[in-house]
Amino acid sequence: MRVNLLGPVELVSADGGAVRLGAAKRRTVLAALALELNRVVSGDRLLSLVWDGSPPPQAKAALQGHIAQLRKVLTGGVALITRAPGYALTGERDAVDVFRFEDLVAAARDAADEVAVGLLTSALALWRGPVLADVPGEAVREAVSARLEELRLVAVQDLATRLFRLGRAAEAVSGLRDAVAAHPLREALVARLVLALHRTGRQAEALELFHRTREQLVEELGVDPGPELREAYQAVLAGDTAPVPVEPRGHAPAQLPREHRGFVGREPELCDLAESLRGDSAIGLLVGPAGVGKTALALRWAHRVAADFPDGQLFVNLRGFDETEPLDPRTALIGFLRALGLTDSQIAADLETQAAQFRSLLAGRRVLVFLDNARSAEQVRPLLPGSAGCLVLVTSRHRLDDLVVTEGASALHVQTLPEDSAEDLLAALLGRHRIDQEPEAVAELVELCDRLPLALRIAGARLASRPRWTIQSLVDELRDEQHRLSALELPEAGRGVHAALAVSYRELPEGAARLLRRLGLHPGTDLDSYTAAALLDINVVSARTHLRTLAYANLLHESTPDRYSRHDLVRLFTHHLAAGESEVDTSAATRRLLDYYLWVADSARAHLSDHVRPFGPPEHRPASFPELPSHAAALDWFTLEEANLGLALETALTNREGERTWQLALCLDAFHFRRGNRLDRLALCRIGLSAARDLGDEHAQATFLLRLGSTLADLGRIEEAIDACTRAAELSGGDRHLELAALANLGYCLMADDRLDRAQETILEALEVAREVGDKRTQAGVQNNLADLLLRRRRPEEALRHATEALNLFQTAAPSKAHTATLHTVGSALQQLGRLEEALDSYRAGLALAERLGDRYQEALCHRAIGDALEQSESGEAAAPHWLTALLLYRGLRLSDADELARKLDSKALAG
Structure with missing residues (x-):
């Protein structure tokens, strides 16, 4: 099966029949993928190409439909595959006429004249009209049409030259006449047609063509004919038929600056350049932040491949990020044209004509063009050669995505050094x-x-x-x-x-510049668009625009979708910018930032904790914030923002924002409680308790004392835990829910200290209060504590009854840590009763729930229990992996349980 693009888009089956493609957009999809044969085209780029940069809301679904329909008709060695982050058309190069054409032209370059004529004739016969003639997408057509048309004209010129050498000038006339009709001011073509007419005895036509072209050049471009056309004219006047036209080489400039001394590493990047810049008409775009070494890397590559470009190397610093104005492309073009041998009188006045002269001079040549420090695609585009044998290297601090989309540039994002x-x-x-x-x-x-x-x-x-x-x-x-x-x-x-960062900053539009200044107030290294919106007090859509502008300028980089990070030196630069802002503005922005984190953290806490009482509305309610509809979404958000929340807490503490401090601490405690981070919880509880005391807020103090008590008990500091829970009860102020929590925690602490009689009294009292207030979830947790106590007294049947009742109560509640703990208790009771298979089932159910909740401590408990049960059932080898997983989890939580389990594993290893 073949794909033809040199004319209307065609899909041709193995038997030569045309395959119906249907919708015009489907032809565009096929063309875009075929032009990148065997390379992945991202979904976003494909959408932009097919819908000319403005895909409608339903475009993604439409694209998937076109992909599905193309897959149905593609056979015979050509396939359309899905590969992140998009799609790829796979097949041999000769399956696409564009690549057959390029390969035939390339093969002709070093071939003998007779062979070259056959190759070039075959190549030109592939053209059936303008490239992608029936494709509605301008972006796809513009990306390749100029380059391929230039390559076609070079092939016509080369074919004429070869035919002249073989004495077959008459065969060149028709192709040259058509080409000159379409490009009447391309002097290399006109010169060959003049000679072809002269060699076939049509001197009058040849002279008339020369004079007509000279008049057009003067009238339209303000220049006289160049040396090649003048030489052809003189040959006609002299009746000279002997000379065979030779490709005009002109000057071979060698403008590359010397390589940077001490260049090191970058072999992966050099390999990437070697891979992506294979073939003709390649454009390599090296982008990255200021000072990352883009120019040095590009110079190393340019010197490495310079010998492959015998017709010269051109270099210009476009000064896109200097203190002065960027270099005008006209100035750059004039320098290039002079280097290629034109005198000032031959150089046209306007940019478009200068660019055409530049492309004409490079036609058929192999020249490397190095465009350093480009500011924009508009600055670069006039400096791109049309010749298939040329290579272009562009460096920029800006991403210049437009060059990738419209010119097919291969972008290499230069990172900092390893x-x-x-x-x-x-x-x-x-x-x-x-x-x-x-x-x-x-x-x-x-x-x-x-x-x-x-x-x-x-x-x-x-x-x-x-x-x-x-x-x-x-x-x-x-x-x-x-x-x-x-x-x-x-x-x-x-x-x-x-200085380098300051130049990039000064070039930013005002909104992005203001955001960069505000980022100096953000204590972390990464943030999302909602956080940026809070800093600027704008909506999230505008914030995303500013963030993308900063990423485009390589002052930020998008580490994951809608999440941006900055290098440490950029962070310090933003601090410098923020220091220049007014104290009123910075204080307001900081409070908005804290209130944003509080607002979202409070909504996330509601999914992770029991009996959450939402905080009152903050001083600055954010206009935009992420929706967290589930426990999993809340846990993911906390995991992603954990570092930033911790730094926000430090900021609130430093700024003596007492209420914001304890509220942030309470939200973070909910997350660490769910994850089982006891030492982190201990620090948070002390911070929150101190802030609550400074405010004189007894309810907040009681809340933190309860959490402090359970954390201290888990860490084996029982007397402190009992004291904290007792004080919490004293401060509960008649709040029955707080009193219930205090009793439940106190019973848990007493049980941990083996004061079983008093613990049982306290747990039963808590159970009575839970039933009184109708709190079934806490009732279930307290009943589970009672079951644990009964297990310690070796009364597994009673324990199993209470734990089973607790499980029944949990069935109607959202999944929770207490539910996981109850499944563990049921397993322990069954294990004591010798019902090992049932015990393993309960432990495994508890493990599955703990993994779903992200509770690493409960995961560790369940893995250890499964290992112990497997050992008891004489499956010792199966037990070891569970013990090892529990050990790693304990160590991650920095718990002393790890030491005991490590000793157990060591003893088992020695015994084995």
Whole structure:
């Protein structure tokens, strides 16, 4: 099966019959995938190409429908597969006429004239009209039509040259006449047609064509004919039929700057460039933040492949991010045209014509074009050659996605150096001996510089010019976050990390610039669009626009969908920006940030805790916030935002926001309680309790004392736990729910201290209060505690009855930690009764629920219990993996239970 794109889009079966494609958009989908044969096209890019950058809401469903229909008709070695993040059309290159055409033209370059004529004739015969003639999508057509048309014209020119050499000029006339009719000012074509007419005895036509073209050049471009066309004219006047036209090579510029001294690493990136820039008309786009080493990497690649471009290498710094204005593409083009041999009188005045002259001069040549520090796709596009033999390298701090979509550029996102390469860079600047003397200081210096080549080079330069300094002395200076950026500057040269970031910042639109300033108030390293919206007091749609602008400028990077992070040096730069804001604005933004986290954390807490009483509305209710409809969604949000919530708590504490402090602490405690993090809970309870005391809020104090008591009991600090629960009861102030919780916790603590008689009295009292207030969930938890107590007294049948009653009560409640604990208790009672298979079933049910809830402590308990039951049932080998999993979970929670279990595993290993 073949796909034809050189004309109307066709799908041709193995027997030569046309396959009906149907909808016009389906032809566009096929064309977009065929042009990227054997390469994945992301779903987003495909949507943009097919709907010309403006896909409607139903576009994704429509695209999936087109994909499904294409799969039904694609056979014979051509297949459409799904591969993240989109789709790929797979098959041999000759299955697509575009690639057959390119391969035939490439094969003709080094072939003998007779063979080349056959190859080029076959290549040109593949054209049935304009590229993608019936495709409605402008974006797809524009991405390839200019390049392929240029390659076709070069093939026509080369075919004429070969035919002249073989004495078959008459065969060239027809193809040249058609090409000149479509491109009357392309001098290389006109020159060949003049000679072809002359060689077939039509001198008058040849002279008339020359004069008509000269007049058009003067009238439309304001230039005289170039050397090649003038030479053809002179040949007609002289009646000279002997010379065979040779491809005009002109000058072979060699403008590449020298490589950076001390270039290290980057082999993966160089391999990526080698892979993505294979074939003709390749455009390599290297993007990344300021100082990451884009130019150095591009130069290394350019020097490595320069020999493959014998017709020269062109270089220009487009100054897209200098203190001055970016370089006008006209200025760059004039420089290129001069380098290629044109005089100023031959260079056209307007940009469009200059670009056409540039493409004409490079037609049939193999030239490398290096465009450094590009600001925009508009600045780059006039500087792109049309010749299939040319390679273009573009570097930019901006992503320039437009070049990827419309020109088919291959984007390489240049990241900071890996640790070993960063150390190698310092070694190249300072010498390996000096580096090896202070390995720990070197490792810290690398991280303080964010593994950013610019920062590392400045640090290395400072140390190189001060041979008596130790590396540790510079590390000590850079540890000071307030002065780290100034320490990574070269004041005399006006260069450094701060200066580079400042240029990028000044180029931002106002909304994005304001957000970058506000990010200096955010204590974490990453955030989502809802958080950004809270900082700016705007809606989330506008916040997303600003975040994407910052990511486009490589001041942020999108680590996951709608979540953005920043490098440490960018974080310090945002702190510098925030310091310049008014205190009123920064205080208001900080309170909005805290209230946003409180609002969402409180809604998430409702899914994780029993008897949640929502906080009152905050001072700044966020306009936009994520919906958390389920326990799983709440747990995922807490997991994602855990670090930021902890830092927000520190911010509230530092700013003496007492109520916000204890409320944030309570929300985080709910998460850590669910995850089983006892030590983190202990710290949070103390922070919350202290803030509540400072406010004189007895209800909040009682709430934290209850949580403190249960946490201390879990950690084996029973007397402190009993004291905390007793004080909580005293502060409950007639709140029966608080009193119930205090009694339940107190009974749990007494049981942990083996005061079983008093514990049983307290648990029964709690059970009576639970029934009185109609709290079935707490009643179930208390009954489970009673069952645990009965197990300690070796009364498993009574324990099983109470635990089973508790399970029945849990059936109508949302899944909870207490439910998991009850399944564990049922298993323990069954195990004591010798009903091991039933016990294992209950433990496994408890494990499944704990995993669903994300409760790592209960997971550890269930894994350990399963291991113990398997050992008792003489399945010792099956027990070990469960014990090992429990051990790892205990260690992750920093619990002493890990030591006891490790000793058990060691003894089993020695016995084995």
